[in-house]
Amino acid sequence: xxxxxxxxxxxxxxxxxxxxxxxxxxxxxxxxxxxxxxxxxxxxxxxxxxxxxxxxxxxxxxxxxxxxxxxxxxxxxxxxxxxxxxxxxxxxxxxxxxxxxxxxxxxxxxxxxxxxxxxxxxxxxxxxxxxxxxxxxxxxxxxxxxxxxxxxxxxxxxxxxxxxxxxxxx
Numbered sequence: 502x503x504x505x506x507x508x509x510x511x512x513x514x515x516x517x518x519x520x521x522x523x524x525x526x527x528x529x530x531x532x533x534x535x536x537x538x539x540x541x542x543x544x545x546x547x548x549x550x551x552x553x554x555x556x557x558x559x560x561x562x563x564x565x566x567x568x569x570x571x572x573x574x575x576x577x578x579x580x581x582x583x584x585x586x587x588x589x590x591x592x593x594x595x596x597x598x599x600x601x602x603x604x605x606x607x608x609x610x611x612x613x614x615x616x617x618x619x620x621x622x623x624x625x626x627x628x629x630x631x632x633x634x635x636x637x638x639x640x641x642x643x644x645x646x647x648x649x650x651x652x653x654x655x656x657x658x659x660x661x662x663x664x665x666x667x668x669x670x671x
Contacts, residue, residue: 502527505542509534514541519600520592548601549608557665558609564668568643569610572664573602576654582629594631595619599650606638606646609665613641628653 502522508515509531521544522528535542548554561569577594585591586598607614616639621630632652639645644667664671 502531505531506534509538509540509542512538512540516543516545518545520596523590523592523596544604546601546604548605554605554608554663557663561609561665561667561670564670566642567668568640568645569665569667571606571609571644571646571666572662573606573646573648574662575599575602575648575650576656576658576660577632577650577652578654578656578660579627579632579652587629587631593629594650594652595634599634599636599648602648602650603636603638603646605663606648607640610640610642610644610646612644614638615641622653 502524505515505517505521521542522531531542575598577598580586580594586594591597592600603617617636618638619634619636621635622628622633624630634648634650636648636650637645638648
């Protein structure tokens with residue numbers, strides 16, 4: 502966040518790796534600096550640029566503008582609690598990884614979210630709260646998205662599955 506703010510003050514366009522900020526306070530400071538600058542800020546979300554995502558959006562939007570139902574399953578696999586992905590300074594798995602899938606849902610819908618609800622499993626000896634999470638998002642256009650992010654699944658299932666329903670297509 503500090504580097505983004507400094508770069509904005511220096512008049513630089515910014516492409517920043519996620520997470521953009523780790524706290525609400527940092528995010529507010531970035532928004533203030535951004536509003537005082539004509540520069541572009543882009544966060545490195547990558548799923549929206551994948552060829553499959555671009556084709557899926559084109560296909561589903563070709564048939565109309567009905568609200569969409571999006572189901573995203575991310576089967577990450579277990580990562581021991583001492584690894585960096587669980588570090589709060591890295592954003593944990595929620596801010597550091599689930600953010601990609603929230604952005605992907607936003608990309609498909611093209612409407613602002615109006616409600617977001619998340620629930621995680623209870624911490625155990627093996628799993629931290631950020632290891633197994635479900636996120637539900639309601640969008641202004643009536644679309645809904647559900648993201649299931651699990652580390653307790655069998656890796657043979659595959660890592661990611663994205664389903665987008667709407668306008669008579671899947």
